Amino acid sequence: MCTGVRFSDNNGNMYFGRNLDWTVGYGQKVVITPREYKYNSAFLGEMKPKAGAIIGMAIVVENTPLYFDCANEAGLAIAGLNFPGYAQYEKTAVDGKTNVAAYEFPLWVTMNFSSVDEVEEALKNTAIVAKPINDQFPVSELHFIIGDKNRSIVVEYTKNGMEIFHNDVDILTNQPGYAWHQENLRNYMNLSPKHPHEVKWEKETLVPFGSGSMMRGLPGDYYSPSRFVRVAYLNTHYPVKDNENDNVLRLFHTLTGVAMIDGAAAMDETSFEKTIYTGGYSTASQTYYYSTYENPAIMHVSLGDHDLGTEKLIEI
DSSP, X not given: OEEEEEEEOTTSOEEEEXXXXXXXXXXXXXXXXXXXXXXXXXXXXXEOOSSOOEEEEXXXXXXXXXXXXXXXXXXXXXXXXXXXXXXXXXXXXOTTSEEEEGGGHHHHHHHHOSSHHHHHHHHTTEEEEOOOSBTTBOOOOEEEEEEOSSOEEEEEEETTEEEEEEOTTXXXXXXXXXXXXXXXXXXXXXXXXSOOOOEEETTEEEOOSSTTGGGTTOOOXXXXXXXXXXXXXXXXXXXXXXXXXXXXXXXXXXXXXXXXXXXXXXXXXXXXXXXXXXEEEETTTTEEEEEESXXXXXXXXXXXXXXXXXXXXXXX
């Protein structure tokens, strides 16, 4: 399934990350789209990055980076999360609109825009089209979290067309739609990180066993609605940090709180879902951080360590 998170520190730096949960990996790797890369869009013709180089986790097909999540030098980030049964793209291009193939949507966003405000305005006249890159890779049913240093939005393309939601908790999981998840949070208004005071029941004095008693009721399972509540609680209550190291740790600790462990949640009779990788971007250092299920150590790739003025994709 998947979980996405965004937050900013006291200095206005954004940290944006996600878990990719599935049964097996896709051969994904960190890929940098340099500033001079030329991309031939399915409907829009040739384009080059307008907001600087792009970095994220992807597979490369026909010299096209199919990003699971990515961010550009301007500080705009996007992640696509599984949304089966709800995502419903256009079957063909729509006259009078900017048509974007589903597989290129994250690349199109980060190539062309520098802020969530710009994206939100452009999406008012945009259609996502169910066009695969080739016969080997079918169209993925996704919805998207898009963030910058100020805020994030959720983009869903359904039977109702383009839907954009202001994401005040700065997180996303999977189905059902964001509006349902947002409403469901009202069922958990009692949750609190506070330590309760002792209480009197007649002559009996009751004291808590320890911290966390006011978190009772926070879902602990891997179901998408449960992960939404849990990561919303963790992300909104985590203390704001000031430096890169502490904020990267915040990002990974938060996502670990909703990471999936092999053997716990079956997809079918023989396979189990697990967190294939956790990845995240820091605008403070323009660095992409990631860990994998097999190697939980946090690794990193910085844009500043590579020649961004080339045309050829950089695959790490």
